[in-house]
Amino acid sequence: MARRKLLVGGIAAIALAVAAAYLLLQGQRPDRNSLTLYGNVDIREVYAAFNDSGRLVSLPFQEGDTVRQGALIAAMDARRFQASLAAAQAQAASQKQLLAALLAGSRPEQIAQAKAQMDALAILSRNDEANYRRYAALARGGAAAIQQRDDAQAAYLNAEQTYEAAKQAYVLAVKGPRTEDIAAAQASYAAAQANAALAAQEYQDTKLYAPADGVIEERVQEPGDMVSPATPVYLIALTNPLWVRAYVPEDALGRIRLGMAADITTDSYPGQIYHGWIGYISPTAEFTPKNVETPDLRAQLVYQLRVYACAPRDQLRLGMPATVTIGLAQGRNSPRGPDVCGAHASAP
16 A cells, blocks of 8 residues: 555656646747847937037036926027127118118109209209300400300300209109119128028027937036037937847847837836837848857847837936847737837826
């Protein structure tokens, strides 16, 4: 009886060992329905700088501060830019008035004045003509000197030319400005407007605004420093987009495609899954980077890919190691690309 119990116990132990071995082998088999990759969190950085040179007067943010797109993050001394803007605006206003005067044409009073001057000179011209003819007749009979005749002739000719000049001035007053003069004035006014707009932009550029949402990674300058477009004021780490840079081996390249949904996990937040999608697959192969695994893996050709995170919730940091899991059984109707974020956001 005891031998029988011993035999049954031995058989049970062998069965348990076989079952455990089977389960262990099953656990060691690679999952053909998913692909696991390892990489690091990556972001974009911006060196924020002014468009002009000047002296810094305000830098309200420190390292680690969060900034929103459009927030005022620095300011330069704007006094000389403000003076340039005022001068340019005054010049534009002057050119505008000159153009308006040309477009309005001659005033009625100016036309009447030109006509009155022409009529007066016409009378003087006729009077000088009569004097000349009288002296010419007297000179022929010896009653007047030749010199008197010549003086009367010179006075008549001068009066005639003066009258002609007044007549042309009256004609010009009636016709108004030339088309070419108006076009030249319009061009001068446009140039003045452009100079005023440039001065306004330069004045506006004395203030530096955040180009996007981000975190101040480094404050490069301090108030009182002289800055230029070549000297950044802040280094800003952008919070969006944020992705995991990973590398996929060549034999797995045909199993993935752009837009596929993926899950991101990190050791820093165990159990926390960040949803995302494949947004970039490198078109060229490269050797595995030296910071990846063993020398054997470094000798393999891989392709870089980026898995963009939907809502990192300010938990994923630059350089953080991350694990990417890509489900390979995704159908054509599955959410793709940024739609992955919306699908998970609306899920209960």
